[in-house]
Amino acid sequence: MNKEAFGKLVIDAQESLYRVAKSILYSDEDCKDAISEAITKGFEKLDTLKKDKFAKTWLTRILINECYDILRESKNVEDIDAHTYELGYEEPDNYSELYEAIMKLEVDYRTAIVLYYIEGYKIKEIASMVDSTESAVKKRLARAREKLRLYLEGGLKDEDR
Amino acid sequence: MKIDKKDYPKIPDDIRDVIKSQVENQISNSETKVKSVSKRRFVRYAVAALAGTLLVGTTVYAASKLISITTEKKGEYGLETKVTVSENVDGGEEKENVDVDEDTTEVPYDRYELMNEENYVHIDISYMPEDVYIQWTEDVATSKLHSYSETDRANRSMTFYMWRIHEGVEYTHNDVNVINTEEFEVPGGTAVLVELDGGRRKVYMAYDIGYVLDIWAQPGITKDEFVNVAKGISLEVATKEEAEEANNINFMMAPAYVPPFESVQEGNIIYVETEDELEQRTTVAKDELKVYQVGEEFEISEQKGNAKVTRVEICDDLSVVNKDVFDFFQGEHPDFIDENGKLRDEVVSYCKMGDGVNSLNEVVASETIPVKLVYIEVEYTSETSFYGNLMLINDKNDSYEIYDGLSSLARNTEYDVVSTTYYRDEPEELYFYNGNDVMEKNHFESVQAGETRTASFCYVVREDWLPYMYFDITCADPTGYFKQSILDTGVIDIRQ
Structure with a gap:
């Protein structure tokens, strides 16, 4: 894939990239940094992309790693989930109830939810993007859905996560 | 929900x-450095461990590290291979490894840090048969080892995987259908050869510099050839700069x-x-x-554009494609066409799987299925993206149902997996x-x-899918x- 084609792919995929970043990082400033870094790395490593049809999946995977890097730089991995939500304290409160509920999930859960239900990736693709197994992704989705249901019904509090 | x-x-x-602005800058910036290496991250799948007998246990002593490779037999045909690295203290006494306690929530490493790590190794291969195709999983190029026969590349190929093993991290791999194992020394390490039912072989090589190289060999490579290749490999830790200077x-x-x-x-995640x-x-x-017909224009949901399928052709050969595409086919898929330029029939085998531990796989039925080339042209108008997905759908009286594409033999045979020669068991672009x-x-x-x-x-x-x-x-x-996008936009009827 040449740089021009990849550039068009990035522009076409920008909404999707933002949603993926926004599922891991609450702050728009962090999302901007992660997307920017992912685009830079994508162009730098473009000739390592063997199959063009996987370009978007490949770029999304780079983005996910960048998002995790930002989380890790801010706090220890163990505190990722708490930290992510804390980052949102300055954010506007006009997000949808469902988005707010998704953001209360653990980071691995909400990433899986967004990639599967909103971005339409297959389980196998998600597993490769998050360096996990198909079985693990299915479990995350099942548990995430259950937790979402409980959140939306008011049956699960933050401290229960 | x-x-x-x-x-x-x-x-x-x-x-x-x-x-x-970033995309524009990147496209216009001719100085952008393009690296020629990439990262592999594979997750190995563990299978259920059964009680077994220890076959091999080897410890390699090095200046500051201690690497050990052990294999444990599982049932009749299963094998678990483990490699661990620990500090070598007091002249060779093994420091106790850090175990992952399944009852705690802590692991002795940072998973995300490991994922982002880049390590470089210089690899020297003193022996490689001339006609062997080497798959390096895109991480390395070799200066003199690239002569191979294109036609026999599926049967005479090796695939190399390299890992760095950190302290506290246990490299574990499970093999099934194992019929023999052998241990031997390689320069700077120890190797275990694993022979599988069906003729494939692999070798796990644990190097005292803290790396594991595992190589898969296809059945066309003899055991002697494979062992000699393994014995002729030596590794040295290198830097990224050294790799780039040598163009990798x-x-x-x-x-x-x-x-x-x-x-x-x-x-605190516990998977259930x-x-x-x-x-x-x-x-x-x-x-x-x-459902639209060929030639009928329709709107693509969520995109500002229209599309229509303008041409569908069913062929027995590649005459419908232009020369560039034909050359591309021949280069990428040399086995797809016969000496007369016609598509080869598909040979499908249906296998009952042994568990690989106490029983082996068995072919229970096979059949030959004629195949066709389906050529489709789509005309897109206005802002949209190119996508294409050939679906198999059964038109019933009051519904549409995804068609599984199974032949009558497949429907009447008890099997676990399908083995095909060239094509997949679903339409593949x-x-x-x-x-x-x-x-x-x-x-x-x-x-x-x-x-x-x-x-x-x-x-x-397959012809019966038309x-x-x-x-x-x-x-x-x-x-x-x-998918919802399919229901929103619709599909084009190209049945034949």
Whole structure:
């Protein structure tokens, strides 16, 4: 894939990239940094992309790693989930109830939810993007859905996560 | 519960501007450095461990590290291989390894740090048969070892995987259908040869510099050849600068080995098996799916554009494609056509799987199925993207149902897996041609506002699938169910 084609792919995929970043990082400033870094790395490593049809999946995977890097730089991995939500304290409160509920999930859960239900990736693709197994992704989705249901019904509090 | 894109915040204008400006800068910047190495990250899958007998236990002593490779037999045909690294203290006494305690929430490494690690190794291979095809999983180039026979590459190939093993991380791999194992020394390490039912072999080599090299060999490579290749390999730790200076020739980028998620508990997440299946609709009512005919223009949902299928041809050869595409086919898929230029029939074998531990696999039936080339041209107008997905759908009286594509033999045979010669058991796109250069195949170039462009798609399908073919232009990959985008846009009836 040449740089021009990849550039068009990035522009076409920008909404999707933002949603993926926004599922891991609450702050728009962090999302901007992660997307920017992912685009830079994508162009730098473009000739390592063997199959063009996987370009978007490949770029999304780079983005996910960048998002995790930002989380890790801010706090220890163990505190990722708490930290992510804390980052949102300055954010506007006009997000949808469902988005707010998704953001209360653990980071691995909400990433899986967004990639599967909103971005339409297959389980196998998600597993490769998050360096996990198909079985693990299915479990995350099942548990995430259950937790979402409980959140939306008011049956699960933050401290229960 | 319906989760929709509308529930997610829209991209802010300032981020959109940053992306646009960054893309423009990258495209116009000819100084952009392009690296020729990439990262591999594989997650190895663990299988259930059964009680067994220790076969081999070897410890290699080095200046400051201690690496050990052990294999444990599981049942009759199973084998678990483990490699660990620990500090070598007091002249060779092994320091106790840090074990992952399944009852705690802590693991002795940072998973995400390991994933991002880049390690470079210089690899020297003193012996390699001339006709062997080497698959390096794109991480390395070799200066003198690339002569091989194109026609026999499937049977005479080796695939190399390299891992760096950190202290506290246990490299574990499980093999099934193992009929023999042997241990031998290699320069700077110890190797275990594993021979599998069916003729394939692998070797695990643990080097005292803290690396594992595992190599797969296809059945056409003899045991002696394989062992001699392994014995002729030596590794040295290198730097990224050294690799780049040498244009990566004889250098390999090795990721750190990261244990699979399932082998540890992370944070407070405990994975629980669930029977809850994800909703994937394989049947829809007739009024839920719009069906268009060839030549009929329609609107693509969620995109500002229209499309229509303008041409569908069913062929026995590749005469419908232009010379560039034909050359591309021959280079990429030399076994697809016979000496007369006709597509070869598909040979399908149905296997009952042994568990690989106490029983082996067995072919219970096989059949030969004629195949056809399906050539499709789609005309796109205005702002849209090129996608194509050949679906198999059964048109029933009051519904559309995803067709599984099984033959009558398959329906009447008890089997676990299907083995095919060249083609998959679902329609697989062989190439996508956007009207420019064939080398730009499969990229997602979009059509600009006011522009009309034609893209062509090519599939090899089994002949008995022809009455079930519909074309979807909203997905890039095969789908086994009706995605929402398919229901929103509709499909094109290209049945023959």
